Amino acid sequence: MIPRIYIPADSGALALGAEKVAKAIEKELRERGVEAKIVRNGSRGAYFLEPMVEVATDMGRIAYGPVKPSDVKSLFDSGFLTGGHHKRWLGSPDKIPFFAKQTRLTFARCGVIDPLSLDSYKSHGGLNGLQNAVAMAPADIVKQVTESGLRGRGGAGFPTGIKWKTVLDTAGSQKYIVCNADEGDSATFADRMIMEGDPFVLIEGMAIAGIATGATKGFVYIRSEYPHAVATMNKAVAIARRAGVLGPNVLGSPNAFDMEIRVGAGAYVCGEETSLLNSLEGKRGVVRAKPPLPAIQGLFGKPTVINNVISLASVPVIMDKGAAYYKDFGMGRSRGTIPIQIAGNVKHGGLFETAFGLTLGEIVDEIGGGTASGRPVKAVQVGGPLGAYFPRALFDTPFDYEEFAKRDGLIGHAGITVFDDSADMMKQARFAMEFCAIESCGKCTPCRIGSTRGMEVLDKVAAGIEAEKNLALVTDLCNTMKFGSLCALGGFTPYPVMSSITHFPEDFKPAPARVAAE
């Protein structure tokens, strides 16, 4: 048997030198006259081990990492093609604690298979869900998704099945499935990983959504900062079309469904669903007032399902293994699994898919292993740039939509950024306002004007100008932004600002007092 070597072509792995490692391995194979098949897989998500190279052996797959190009010669000398020992030897990936502790439903294949091999996809359970769906009545598919308890993984947490039901029940000459792959939140990379590592699961999920709601056309709107994901998705769509997974007869059924990949143009606000729809239509990405809901008047005024990548990519497993199987994972009203993305100043950063319910402390300290810098953790921002900063005192908060809301936070797209004690929370609060000012679409006043005024007032606090009075003003401004903005950009910017002020008041003392206190 020809040995198989897996070298990730995931952006994160490439950013850490996977391409150079691949070149070095190819060169070594040539020079030694050894024949082997190189598979460019996605990443399994442990970025502290990337580039993680795997070989298929008689004992199953054996991983090595993080591999540097300079390790390659000695890897061959150690017989790594048959799993030989080496200082980079990690053993079976399934037994590496970071992976062993996970529950992989949505990401079951990511990093395991060749992302662009439909055969490989099928042999790992791919297309089972779609196969079941084509034999079902649309209402029954919607019912199964509703019963699974799946909620929008983009951040809003709206029940996916209910959205689908509205589109199914709305008459329309044309309906659309739009996948929101404008993953702009810092600390998030789950959408990128699945599009690069298992693109067919997203295609399958969208096809199921189409059949369930009577939509025949889909769009994936991917941000331009993800060129590798765009390239992989385009290739995967072409392959799926050739294989009859997409087209006039999905898997030989009478259902038609096809899709296109579209690329954003660097506007964060286009991650908001109505902005995204405007952008797809070729307009400025300004937010639309709701109602009408996109489910009733969405893309080009037609009934439209708009879901996040992970929501859609979680549908195939629900249609394959059943609603109850998925629903059994999780807690409270947060059912199933969530790919938590552990990022920033953290030792073991990466994607960790697990049932809802782990506490923030378990995620940061046990799974993440604390900070990369080795200094104490000061704050953790949960949910991207619009998420609250949590202090260590709130580390007992379980990862659950409602539990985070109770503590004036949100889980958003499940990205968490760890900061060590060198972080200045006044600076972070100011950045939240600055980011809102840069990215505001300009449609509503609280966001457009409020963010700039917020920066100015925080600058006054920093300069020690009537600090108390100005902090009260920021609080008032945040209240206006929270309740007066049209979308989450203006509406949620108060979360990082107010949580910084509430949990880290010592960072908001005027500069002279802070110096005196130190």
Next chain:
Amino acid sequence: MTMQAASTEIASRTAAIIDEMKGLEGPLLPILHSIQEEFGHVPKDALPVIADGLNLSRAEVHGVVSFYHDFRAQPAGRHVLKLCQAEACQSMGSEAVAAKVKQLLGIDFHETARDGSVTLEPVYCLGLCACSPSAMLDGEVIGRLDDEKIEEIVAEVRS
């Protein structure tokens, strides 16, 4: 080439792009991406041609082009270096990285070096948040920036 000829040339190449893509649903963004790929920026002379081709007003086309950070009014340098300045990268010192790069290149964000070698831009998240601080050089991703990698990048864009 005279100004007149350059403008005619832009118009005809733009018209060809529009012809090829106007059958798409919502064709404006794909057309603008193609134009930027063709010319390296979205030339002012292309806007009336787009407006004409898609039956839009010039104001509408200008509104769309100016809304999105990606579309340039001027050509960029030979290299485009984007440094992530979002929170995950901030937690790993992206501000210091940016300061160092700016000093080595002698330019600020949104500027192009005088010799046209490089344009420096901030970016808010490349999705490389578990390998911060990160950057993108001409579409290629780079993670865990340190002094050594910064110097390599600077040497590459200067060569």
